[in-house]
Amino acid sequence: MMKKIVLSVVTMMTFAFGYAETTPSHRMGIDRQPVNYDMSFNVHRLAAKLDLNENQMETVEVIQNCFNNEVQEAATSKGFERRHLIHQAVRKDVDRMHRVLNDEQFNTYMMLLVTTLHNKGLM
Structure with missing residues (x-):
């Protein structure tokens, strides 16, 4: 049970980080200017x-x-x-x-x- 929860969290984080890296905001400055x-x-x-x-x-x-x-x-x-x-x-x-x-x-x-x-x- 615990193994499934940990794997689910890791999977969600992987998708979240992968999505964040492909959005245009990863090329934004601190004040969100391009x-x-x-x-x-x-x-x-x-x-x-x-x-x-x-x-x-x-x-x-x-x-x-x-x-x-x-x-x-x-x-x-x-x-x-x-x-x-x-x-x-x-x-x-x-x-x-x-x-x-x-x-x-x-x-x-x-x-x-x-x-x-x-x-x-x-x-």
């Missing part, structure tokens, strides 16, 4: 905002393409692994950008990055 993993943007607008020179602009474009690709790869993972991969991608992006930008540019970039991550539901 999560957007596309981190591509207009590099020319960023260059104008940060007052980048040509060398910086080329380097920033490469860094941002890498960052967007890493976030897109993270989007294919699930749960904690996804959060971990996004966190790693952000840390790599910040380290790379810190090497290219001066302090004033970097502070502005960090403000834009945090705002973007928050708006896209990744933070």
